[in-house]
Amino acid sequence: xxxxxxxxxxxxxxxxxxxxxxxxxxVTMGLMRIVNLAHGGFAMLGGACAHVLTMRYGVPFVPxxxxxxxxxxxxxxxxxxLVYRHIYRFSExxxxxxxIGIVFVMIATVNLxxxxxxxxxxxxxxxxxxxNLGFKVLPLHRLIVIxxxxxxxxxxxxxxxxxxFGIFLRAAVDNQNTAASLGIDTPKVYLAAFAxxxxxxxxxxxxxxxxxxxxxxxxxxxxxxxxxxxxxxxMGSIVGSFIAALGLGILDTAGRYLLPDVGxxxxxxxxxxxxxxRPNGLLVRPS
Amino acid sequence: xxxxxxxxxxxxxxxGLQVARNITLDxxxxxxxxLIGPNGAGKTTFANLIIGALQPSSGSIHLDGKDIxxxxxxxxxxxxxxxxxxxxxxxxxxxxxxxxxxxxxxxxHRTFRFLExxxxxxxxxxxxxxxxxxFRLLPLANRLVRSLAYGQQRLVELALTLxxxxxxxxxxxxxxxxxxxxxxxxxxxxxxxxxDLSVLIIEHDMKLVFEVASRxxxxxxxxxxxxxxxxxxxxxxxxxxxxxxxxxx
Amino acid sequence: xxxxxxxxxxxxxxxxxxxxxxxxxxxxCAFAAFWLFPYDLGFLTQMxxxxxxxxxxxxxxxxxxVATLGHAAMYGCGAYAAGLFAIHASPDPLLxxxxxxxxxxxxxxxxxxxxxxxxxLSLLMLSIAITMVLQEIASKARDVTGGADGLSxxxxxxxxxxFEFDFIGKTAFWYAFSVLxxxxxxxxxxxxxxxxxxxxxxxxxxxxxxxxxxPVYWRKVTAYVIGGTIAGIAGALSAQITSLVSxxxxxxxxxxxxxxxxxxxxxxxxxxxxIGTLVFMTVRHVAASIDPFNWLFVIGFxxxxxxxxxxxxLISLPRRVAGMIGARK
Numbered sequence: 001x002x003x004x005x006x007x008x009x010x011x012x013x014x015x016x017x018x019x020x021x022x023x024x025x026x027v028t029m030g031l032m033r034i035v036n037l038a039h040g041g042f043a044m045l046g047g048a049c050a051h052v053l054t055m056r057y058g059v060p061f062v063p064x065x066x067x068x069x070x071x072x073x074x075x076x077x078x079x080x081x082l083v084y085r086h087i088y089r090f091s092e093x094x095x096x097x098x099x100i101g102i103v104f105v106m107i108a109t110v111n112l113x114x115x116x117x118x119x120x121x122x123x124x125x126x127x128x129x130x131x132n133l134g135f136k137v138l139p140l141h142r143l144i145v146i147x148x149x150x151x152x153x154x155x156x157x158x159x160x161x162x163x164x165f166g167i168f169l170r171a172a173v174d175n176q177n178t179a180a181s182l183g184i185d186t187p188k189v190y191l192a193a194f195a196x197x198x199x200x201x202x203x204x205x206x207x208x209x210x211x212x213x214x215x216x217x218x219x220x221x222x223x224x225x226x227x228x229x230x231x232x233x234x235m236g237s238i239v240g241s242f243i244a245a246l247g248l249g250i251l252d253t254a255g256r257y258l259l260p261d262v263g264x265x266x267x268x269x270x271x272x273x274x275x276x277x278r279p280n281g282l283l284v285r286p287s
Numbered sequence: 288x289x290x291x292x293x294x295x296x297x298x299x300x301x302x303g304l305q306v307a308r309n310i311t312l313d314x315x316x317x318x319x320x321x322l323i324g325p326n327g328a329g330k331t332t333f334a335n336l337i338i339g340a341l342q343p344s345s346g347s348i349h350l351d352g353k354d355i356x357x358x359x360x361x362x363x364x365x366x367x368x369x370x371x372x373x374x375x376x377x378x379x380x381x382x383x384x385x386x387x388x389x390x391x392x393x394x395x396h397r398t399f400r401f402l403e404x405x406x407x408x409x410x411x412x413x414x415x416x417x418x419x420x421x422f423r424l425l426p427l428a429n430r431l432v433r434s435l436a437y438g439q440q441r442l443v444e445l446a447l448t449l450x451x452x453x454x455x456x457x458x459x460x461x462x463x464x465x466x467x468x469x470x471x472x473x474x475x476x477x478x479x480x481x482x483d484l485s486v487l488i489i490e491h492d493m494k495l496v497f498e499v500a501s502r503x504x505x506x507x508x509x510x511x512x513x514x515x516x517x518x519x520x521x522x523x524x525x526x527x528x529x530x531x532x533x534x535x536x
Numbered sequence: 537x538x539x540x541x542x543x544x545x546x547x548x549x550x551x552x553x554x555x556x557x558x559x560x561x562x563x564x565c566a567f568a569a570f571w572l573f574p575y576d577l578g579f580l581t582q583m584x585x586x587x588x589x590x591x592x593x594x595x596x597x598x599x600x601x602v603a604t605l606g607h608a609a610m611y612g613c614g615a616y617a618a619g620l621f622a623i624h625a626s627p628d629p630l631l632x633x634x635x636x637x638x639x640x641x642x643x644x645x646x647x648x649x650x651x652x653x654x655x656x657l658s659l660l661m662l663s664i665a666i667t668m669v670l671q672e673i674a675s676k677a678r679d680v681t682g683g684a685d686g687l688s689x690x691x692x693x694x695x696x697x698x699f700e701f702d703f704i705g706k707t708a709f710w711y712a713f714s715v716l717x718x719x720x721x722x723x724x725x726x727x728x729x730x731x732x733x734x735x736x737x738x739x740x741x742x743x744x745x746x747x748x749x750x751p752v753y754w755r756k757v758t759a760y761v762i763g764g765t766i767a768g769i770a771g772a773l774s775a776q777i778t779s780l781v782s783x784x785x786x787x788x789x790x791x792x793x794x795x796x797x798x799x800x801x802x803x804x805x806x807x808x809x810x811i812g813t814l815v816f817m818t819v820r821h822v823a824a825s826i827d828p829f830n831w832l833f834v835i836g837f838x839x840x841x842x843x844x845x846x847x848x849x850l851i852s853l854p855r856r857v858a859g860m861i862g863a864r865k
Contacts, residue, residue: 035657083840090843092656093603097799098843100792104836112830224664224788231661265672268665275665276650279658338747364749376747378740381733389737390748398734398750399758401726405733451748 005135007254013142014211015249016149020204021222022229023156023241024197030173030236031193032088037099039201040219040226041106046072046202047214048110051119061123069202076198080191088190103219111216119214121206145207152200153242160238169193173236232274234281244282290351291315291485292337292368292455297346299336299509306332307343308510314455314485321488321500325529329509330489331373334457337487338370339363350454365394367454373463373489375440377447379433383424386432386443388415390450414450422446422476438469445476456480458488462495474498497521505529558807562720566713570706577705583817584712585773588719590797590809592766597795598803599727600759601739602652605791606663607767609647609670610640612785614768615775616674619687622776627693633715633772640768641761643670648760652753664788671786686782690775701777708777715773719766723806726762735759739804800842802849811850 025039049068053059059067079102087098110119127141160166168189172179180186205214212222233244251270255263274282292314299307306329314320324330335341337348339360348356355366378386391411392398406412419425422442427435432443441461448456462473470492477499480486490496496503496517503520505512513523520526569580593607614636621635647666654662674681681687694700699707726732737745738752745752775781784790793816801812819838823831846852 029657035660086844090847093597093795093799093803094843094847096603097796097839100796101836101839101843104832104839108830108832108836111832116829220789224661224668227657228661228665231657235657261676262672265669265676268668268672271665272650272662272669275654275658275662279654360746361749361751364747370747372744372747376741376744378737378744380740381736385733385736389733392730392733393748393750397730398755399731401729401731403730404728405730447748 011250011253015246017208019245043205072202324506369453370457589770604663610767614771618772636772644764802851
């Protein structure tokens with residue numbers, strides 16, 4: 001029983017990280033119909049930035065987090081305006097080629113300035129304080145991750161359901177042409193969604209650095225993981241990504257706990273079964 | 288046993304919505320029938336039921352006495368039912384000639400051959416050239432379909448479908464989107480179709496329908512309202528009211 | 537008799553001298569590379585093996601239009617099969633290739649039954665997931681595969697009992713080239729066949745193919761099996777020539793590289809696959825030897841440049857240049 005609860009808690013913390021990083025990818029893939037393999041790069045850039053600020057300049061964690069997220073958004077905006085805007089029009093295969101090219105450039109950039117070693121992020125010592133949940137002792141950090149993840153999904157839900165931007169976003173995900181003909185400025189919606197997604201990925205990358213360590217090859221190493229979350233959740237679906245991220249987080253954690261030898265096989269077999277039954281994601285029925 | 292297409296009590300439900308109601312219809316060999324009706328009358332659904340893109344909820348379809356109701360789309364093509372697409376659906380990155388050649392190869396069960404050339408069979412090549420000539424497509428034969436004008440693409444669409452040597456040919460709005468200056472090309476092509484072929488035309492354009500059809504079926508709300516010769520249909524008050532009425536003030 | 541008729545078919549399908557030109561160029565290039573870079577034969581051989589692999593993917597992606605990111609599945613299985621066969625059964629290279637081919641075909645068939653029903657993103661992910669499962673199995677089955685240390689101890693007898701593998705890699709080079717050459721000839725016949733035309737039709741419009749009575753699914757499975765067979769041969773070649781198989785044969789990066797090389801060169805034309813592999817591997821090799829730390833910049837910017845300026849791949853470069861010159865006149 002305690003094992004099961006431990007798996008669930010650890011799995012949820014892990015799933016929250018996956019959600020933060022993947023949700024922006026899901027929205028941009030659903031919205032712009034783009035296969036963006038470089039999305040994990042924003043998580044890495046955020047993490048790398050936080051590493052430099054906390055380790056080299058001794059900036060405290062919270063301001064460093066904020067500054068890193070802003071820095072990533074500042075990088076994402078011109079990238080969208082100058083590069084991605086053209087990529088939207090490409091065929092799927094050209095998108096793969098172009099965004100892999102961007103991944104390589106991101107890796108090479110981090111590698112050039114920071115090398116290919118692990119880039120740890122210094123967190124305040126309080127986050128490793130053990131918290132006793134009754135059935136499990138957990139570092140505070142995990143709880144923070146879970147709370148931030150919950151806040152994020154609530155915030156996104158409200159943003160999408162309750163605001164004008166959300167209405168525009170949903171309209172554009174449903175049908176770009178209709179959205180454009182309704183007078184919605186789709187390029188602006190794209191830009192906002194892209195920048196927001198990049199910023200969320202940066203938060204996820206920094207908070208998740210303990211589980212998915214930051215290093216130059218990060219976007220390539222975890223690319224498949226993020227894409228799986230999006231595929232299982234269904235492109236463009238925030239709720240779908242959330243459920244998928246938590247489910248996959250728990251599944252992966254369970255595999256590691258219970259079947260340490262063959263956990264990964266079990267994880268990918270489950271993915272195969274899921275995608276075979278629900279090719280368009282958990283929440284979308286096969287047509 | 289009757290030759291041609293025999294449809295009995297064909298119905299189709301989507302959830303609670305009945306899109307085809309008890310349709311009973313005969314299209315004998317060599318017929319030139321037209322299916323007309325207002326938008327949303329279920330014309331395209333009906334065509335999809337016949338070709339097997341949709342499975343009927345109840346009722347039966349017989350072709351030359353053989354029950355084809357349960358066959359999948361590909362099997363019905365082999366049984367002799369072919370349909371042109373309302374929105375041109377061609378192999379745009381292949382040449383006009385390959386667009387005609389491919390269905391013939393398929394019809395002759397050749398596409399599972401790996402070691403011969405696709406243009407290596409003299410009989411098939413002769414048939415390809417004949418079809419191209421019939422549809423006045425020879426000058427365009429080596430062009431990619433992508434590069435053709437829309438009216439020309441409609442001709443390729445017709446030729447491609449005919450190359451399957453169907454027994455029943457369903458033309459789904461053959462002149463849709465074709466500029467009126469080119470629509471005579473389509474009408475001429477339809478008039479030249481082999482006489483032993485049954486043709487069912489689904490069309491909005493009354494002029495075209497009255498020019499080529501010998502029988503007209505009027506479909507309203509998924510059910511047959513009336514069926515008759517063009518003269519009978521044009522005299523029928525219900526049709527005038529329901530359908531032609533709009534056009535004739 | 538069968539042999540003669542096969543030769544006739546090959547001859548007719550290769551057609552006149554115009555069609556023999558690329559074949560001649562290919563052979564001349566091989567000799568030129570052999571004489572010009574005698575110290576790089578190992579790298580050149582790697583390139584030839586990769587060409588076999590990429591060209592097999594061209595049949596699937598370039599002709600049938602099926603985009604997967606798990607082509608390494610068949611390559612890796614072919615490599616392990618050939619390696620294990622050499623260690624436990626027979627060190628004959630050609631038999632080993634045959635074993636690699638059969639295993640590649642079997643893996644492609646069984647995974648293809650599932651994959652060819654999927655589309656788009658879920659197809660990409662399914663193909664990745666299948667490869668991951670195979671990789672995990674290979675790394676966990678230590679007793680059989682050597683796990684993370686890799687499968688070593690592969691040694692081969694001379695090819696056809698005559699050509700012994702030498703230290704410089706001359707035999708390996710010509711062995712790999714001969715295999716590539718034969719596969720190219722086979723694929724050229726195949727893509728010119730009715731089956732090849734049907735694959736192009738499926739890529740262009742699967743719905744129309746169904747409407748003309750094609751069992752699209754089974755055609756795609758067949759193409760996938762043929763591509764998998766050749767990928768298995770590529771893996772077997774690699775195992776025999778490097779005498780080593782590692783779990784990295786199943787790496788996602790390898791599947792991605794194959795796709796990148798193919799699109800880079802130009803998908804849907806067999807020679808595009810060769811050019812893409814040549815350029816990608818050469819640039820990577822040269823860039824990595826000049827600056828072992830920052831060569832990824834070169835690759836990254838090269839990919840972006842190709843997508844932005846040469847959307848049909850490098851193979852369209854001559855036509856583009858000709859077009860520009862023509863436009864200026």
